[in-house]
Amino acid sequence: MKKTIVALAAACCMAFGWQASSTEAASSYTYYQVKKGDTLWKIAKQYHTTVAKLKSLNKLKSDMVHIGKKLKVPTVAKTTTKASANKKAISLSAVDRKLLAQLVQAETGSSEPFAGKVEVALVIFNRVKHKEFPNTVRGVIYQKTKSGYAFAPVKTGKLTRIQPTKKDYEAVDKALALFPNDRRGSLYFYNPKITKDKWMLSRPVTIRIGNHAFAK
Missing domain, CATH: 1.10.10.2520 (Cell wall hydrolase SleB, domain 1)
Incomplete structure (x- = not known):
């Protein structure tokens, strides 16, 4: 009985570890729904990335985006870039x-x-x-x-x-x-x-x- 419990515990740990790893990988990006007035440049600026990276992440062939479309946007990149940019932030209208x-x-x-x-x-x-x-x-x-x-x-x-x-x-x-x-x-x-x-x-x-x- 003890061996069965240990085996089940180990299996749960392995499953949890896989789930955590999967979640971590998925957390490298999130989703943003395009609103009226949005452009790729505006969205890229908001998430501290570039237009080129957004196009690559979403497999876009042009700079056009449509209202209501959900785009993948980086989250990890946003955090790290923001931390390094705090001292040297540039405001660009x-x-x-x-x-x-x-x-x-x-x-x-x-x-x-x-x-x-x-x-x-x-x-x-x-x-x-x-x-x-x-x-x-x-x-x-x-x-x-x-x-x-x-x-x-x-x-x-x-x-x-x-x-x-x-x-x-x-x-x-x-x-x-x-x-x-x-x-x-x-x-x-x-x-x-x-x-x-x-x-x-x-x-x-x-x-x-x-x-x-x-x-x-």
Whole structure:
């Protein structure tokens, strides 16, 4: 009789262990029902993830989402990212997201690799959190300098007329997700073949991507 009880107890423990493991795996995501006015970008921002990850998790082929649809959204990722982002949180409105995507397009066009677009966006985020620069994305982009403005597209007045591409928006989203753990800390970027500014050329280079050198 004792052997039977022990065997049953062991079986229950094994079943419970399997159930706990299964529950833990399932808890890596939860479900969110799409509401009026929702976009993948808005949902991704709410759950501290990226549009690309949401599309992958839900096997979506486009950025379109329909009201009432239930989407898988990360829960574990939300918790860990939020914990690491508390000290360096960046607030990015839809208007500023477009503005940053416009700057990314203006500075990289179609000739620079995607990684270069992401790094340009990271430069803006790093400046927002640096004491020597304005503390908002819009403030950094429109920062005035002795020569006029910090970025050429703003100086020429062409920035707001530029139409950002899907890749530019994706680069901004990826940079926003990477920013809390960004270790390079790039604050500047330039084309070594064009730039003659001795001060800029003297800055420590963090990475070279395409035609740009990034520095801090």
